[in-house]
Structure formats: C-alpha cells, structure tokens
Amino acid sequence: MRDFDIPLPIARALLNPVFRVILNNRLPWRAQRVLMDVMSRAQLVPGDTVVHRLRLAGRRAERLTAAGSADGRSGPSAATADAILYLHGGGFAVGSMTTHRSLAARLAHGTGRPVYVLDYRLAPEHPFPAGLEDAQAAFLELVRELGHLPERIAIAGDSAGGGLALATAQRLIAxxxxxxxxxxxxxxxxxxxxxxxxERDLVINRRWSRSCAAAYLGDGDGDDPGYAPLRGELSGLPPTYLQVDESELLYGQCVDLAAALREAGVDLRFTETRGLWHVAQLQAALIGPAADAVRELSDFLREPSQPVFVRDLG
Incomplete structure (x- = not known):
C-alpha cells in the first residue's frame, strides 16, 4: 500500500511553497479548487481500487472499494454490510472527491468497507447549512435507499470535513x-x-482560515452548533477516533474537543503525532508516518467497539 517514503524534512520543504501558493486568501476560490485538484495527482490511488460514481441525495458521490472486497451489496443482504461516509476537508470552500480519492481509497483497502465520498456543496456559493444538509441527507439515503443499517455506517472526515462529520452525527442523533x-x-x-x-502552520494560515470561516458562515449564526459543533451536544456520540499533529493551527482546538468528548462520556481514542502537518494523511502514498496514521484510523473504523483514550507523542 505504501508507494514511497519521502523523508519528512524533504517532504516539508517540497510542500511548504505549494500550500503557500494554493491556500491563499487573495486567490479566487475557483482557482484554489483547480490547483488543489491538480496537486492531488501526486497522491496515488492503489491500483486495485474500484471507483463507482453515483449520486447521494442529489449530489455527486463516489463509492470506493478494494477489488475483491465487499462493495456494500454483497453477502446475505445489503443491510449487513458496513460502510463509511467520508466528508472531505478544505475549509468548507475547496477540496473535492478528486483531492481525497487517494485517502478514501486507502481507507477502503484498510477497512475492507466501501467508502462513500460526498461532493457536498461548498461556500461561498453555498454557505452554512448547505454542506451539513447534504451530509445528513447522504447518510439518510445510505440507510433508506441503499439498505445500510445506520448503526453500521461510520462517518469520517478531515479538517472542515471532520467538523462536518461531527455536526452530521449530532444532527442525526437529535x-x-x-x-x-x-x-x-x-x-x-x-x-x-x-x-x-x-499565523500559520505548514498547510494553512490564519488569513485563509478566517476567509473560509466567513464564507461558510454567510449570514448565519456563529453560535449555531451545526456551524460550530464543538459548542453542541456531545453526549451520546458513538466511539470516536481523533488524530492531530502538535504543529497544527487546530491542535489546541482538537485538544479541547478531546477533553470535551471525555467529559461527555464519549468513548475516545486520541492520538497526537509529532513531525507531520495538517492532514498529512492525504500524502499517505508519499510519507511513511502518514500511511501509518491512515492504517491506525482504518483499524479503528473496522473495529470501533473498544476505543481508548491515548496520547501518542512519539
């Protein structure tokens, strides 16, 4: 599964100027999206991945499976198959199925489950709650139309998509x-x-993130837990695995989320890496430690019944 293992200092030196150019608040959103898609070509998809294009709740989506594994419809009935709904990151304004196809495919291989990646609506053209409505509707269609049992569908996501995953779970429960x-x-x-x-980490910077936040909020209420799920109801959430690198701008926020989840009684596994960067898992095809993180997440999503709280600073 691991295609390359570029040393971390070299990878950081190569990626730093790329992210400085692409994730720039002075660059139009459309240009950022195109450049992100182009950059993602370096994130190799395993050759034995099956990509099936479909629509979920009216939105484009992809179902990724490993060749020869369950595709969500095999076995005694469709309702017996596990599945993962994946919500991509990108500040709610960029990112796509293309940018996250490699990561989603590796999760499909690692879990043996079909991974559905949703093309949810992006800001600023479609501010909050458009993306959340799309994610919730996609989960419900997986249940009502494709026959998956809700308690056997995991939701995963990174960065903004991780926040959207949390908000989606809260809405589905409530x-x-x-x-x-x-x-x-x-x-x-x-x-x-x-x-x-x-001001910045290797990938994101404060000005860009503030532009994304404003674009996503639009005329909405910043106190709405759908926009800021950290402020919402956390009790009753399913077992959760939270990954973050200590160098990230979002590190402190993730530590606060971990503490809040534990206080709410949520079964939690929390790992902190050192030496990676924001969502380095996207570069799992190129970076050994990033591939390790994806494998650990896959292990959890495959068997989420016994999570524990850990702090991995190694």
Missing part, C-alpha cells in the same frame, strides 16, 4: 434518533469562530 457506528476525525475544525494564535 433529529432522527440515528447514531452512526463511529466517528473518524482527522484534525477536525469544530469551531470556526476561534481565531488561531499563530
């Missing part, structure tokens, strides 16, 4: 009484109201 199987959160952005103390 509005429909449906609790997903698990949550897999990679450096989730769970309160866009909070302003980072530092």
């Amino acid at each position: 509005d429909h009484g449906l609790t997903p199987a698990a949550l897999g959160l990679i450096a989730p952005w769970t309160d866009p109201n909070l302003i980072p103390e530092r």
Whole structure:
C-alpha cells in the first residue's frame, strides 16, 4: 500500500511553497479548487481500487472499494454490510472527491468497507447549512435507499470535513434518533469562530482560515452548533477516533474537543503525532508516518467497539 517514503524534512520543504501558493486568501476560490485538484495527482490511488460514481441525495458521490472486497451489496443482504461516509476537508470552500480519492481509497483497502465520498456543496456559493444538509441527507439515503443499517455506517472526515462529520452525527442523533457506528476525525475544525494564535502552520494560515470561516458562515449564526459543533451536544456520540499533529493551527482546538468528548462520556481514542502537518494523511502514498496514521484510523473504523483514550507523542 505504501508507494514511497519521502523523508519528512524533504517532504516539508517540497510542500511548504505549494500550500503557500494554493491556500491563499487573495486567490479566487475557483482557482484554489483547480490547483488543489491538480496537486492531488501526486497522491496515488492503489491500483486495485474500484471507483463507482453515483449520486447521494442529489449530489455527486463516489463509492470506493478494494477489488475483491465487499462493495456494500454483497453477502446475505445489503443491510449487513458496513460502510463509511467520508466528508472531505478544505475549509468548507475547496477540496473535492478528486483531492481525497487517494485517502478514501486507502481507507477502503484498510477497512475492507466501501467508502462513500460526498461532493457536498461548498461556500461561498453555498454557505452554512448547505454542506451539513447534504451530509445528513447522504447518510439518510445510505440507510433508506441503499439498505445500510445506520448503526453500521461510520462517518469520517478531515479538517472542515471532520467538523462536518461531527455536526452530521449530532444532527442525526437529535433529529432522527440515528447514531452512526463511529466517528473518524482527522484534525477536525469544530469551531470556526476561534481565531488561531499563530499565523500559520505548514498547510494553512490564519488569513485563509478566517476567509473560509466567513464564507461558510454567510449570514448565519456563529453560535449555531451545526456551524460550530464543538459548542453542541456531545453526549451520546458513538466511539470516536481523533488524530492531530502538535504543529497544527487546530491542535489546541482538537485538544479541547478531546477533553470535551471525555467529559461527555464519549468513548475516545486520541492520538497526537509529532513531525507531520495538517492532514498529512492525504500524502499517505508519499510519507511513511502518514500511511501509518491512515492504517491506525482504518483499524479503528473496522473495529470501533473498544476505543481508548491515548496520547501518542512519539
């Protein structure tokens, strides 16, 4: 599964100027999206991945599976198959199925489950709650139309998509009484109201993140827990795995989320890495430690029944 293992200092030196150019608040959103898609070509998809294009709740989506594994419809009935709904990151304004296809494919291989990646609506054209409505509707269609059991669907996401995954789970529990199987959160952005103390990390910078937050909020209420799920109801959430690197602008927010989840009684596994960067899991095809993180997340999503709280600073 691991294609390359570029030394971390070299990878950081190569990626730093790329992210400085692409994730720039002076660059139009459309240009950022195109450049992100182009950059993602370096994030290799395993050759034995099956990509099936479909629509979920009216939105484009992809179902990724490993060749020869269950595709969500095999076995005694469709309802017996596990599945993962993946919500991509990108500040709610960029990112796509293309940028996250490699990561989603590796989760499909690592879990043996079909991974559904949703093309939810992006800001500023579609501010909050458009993306949240799309994610909730996609989960419900997986249940009502594709026959998956809600308690056997995990929701995962990174950065803004991680925040969206948390908000989606909260809405499903509150509005429909449906609790997903698990949550897999990679450096989730769970309160866009909070302003980072530092100017930037390797990937994101404060000005860009503030532009994303404003674009996503639009005319909405910043106190709405759908926008800032860290402020919402956390009790009753399913087993959750939270990954973050200590160098990230979102590190403090993730530590606060971990503490709040534990206080709410949520079964939690929390790992902190040192030496990676914001959602380095996207570069799992190129970076050994990033591939390790994806494998650990896959292990959790495959068997989320016995999570524990750990702090990994190695």
